[in-house]
Amino acid sequence: MNIFYNKEGVGDIFLISLKPVNHANFTYEKKDDVVKIVNSETGETAGFNLFNASNYVSFTVTKGLVDLTEELVAKLNEIINSHGFTDQLTADLSPKFVVGYVKEKEKHPQADKLSVCKVDVGTEILQIVCGAPNVDAGQKVVVAKIGAVMPSGLVIQPAELRGISSQGMICSARELALPNAPEKKGILVLEDTYTVGTEFKY
Missing domain, CATH: 2.40.50.140 (Nucleic acid-binding proteins)
Known part of the structure; x- marks a missing residue:
């Protein structure tokens, strides 16, 4: 899992990537500030977009990759689940x-x-x-x-x-x-x- 943020270029949005996008087709399900992105060919969840991210979580990066921590992953799961999705995010926190x-x-x-x-x-x-x-x-x-x-x-x-x-x-x-x-x-x-x-x- 990777999270990208670029307030100036994209807006106050967490782009949460779970799977490579490649050239697959996708479907989208939006519930308030959370959008679930699903690979329509495999049915796998490819990622989420969290709009108004700064209203939900605290972070310091203004452009680029957001550092993953156990606390952040737990908070994102809480946000996603509170918006009606049942997915559970997991992250490999080892050095890359x-x-x-x-x-x-x-x-x-x-x-x-x-x-x-x-x-x-x-x-x-x-x-x-x-x-x-x-x-x-x-x-x-x-x-x-x-x-x-x-x-x-x-x-x-x-x-x-x-x-x-x-x-x-x-x-x-x-x-x-x-x-x-x-x-x-x-x-x-x-x-x-x-x-x-x-x-x-x-």
Whole structure:
């Protein structure tokens, strides 16, 4: 689950995303300030819009991603249920940007410029397809896990690149919008002092 807010661009609205929208068709059910968005092809709840959000919850962000907490999720469930919906929101509150260690790197069988990497993120080994020319085994890197929201607004989702599944992204300094990020292509390689599995804050 991710929550986006942009008062100047959209208005005083929480955009609550539960599922990737892709190109599916949707139906909408509005009850006062709460709108439920349903994928009409699968019947799954794709998200909610909460209008006049500042009247219901306290938050500090004016534009961008809203930090999720147990308290906020509980409050949103209370709001949604009080408006007549029976859904229960859940959120993975674990860090989405973490330090990873590239254990293996192999050439993609269907693409010369892609590599298939096995990356240790502390709690699991992720398979990530990476197009950076400088990625290699033995590096510590920044991994955007599934559900991470990049500074550009891109939400990281499970993907399949030329027939190979990819469960996250190995990030460059430019993709992380770090100051003085190099223009040339290449992932950010971290110093060895970083601990695998810890949150990478930027």
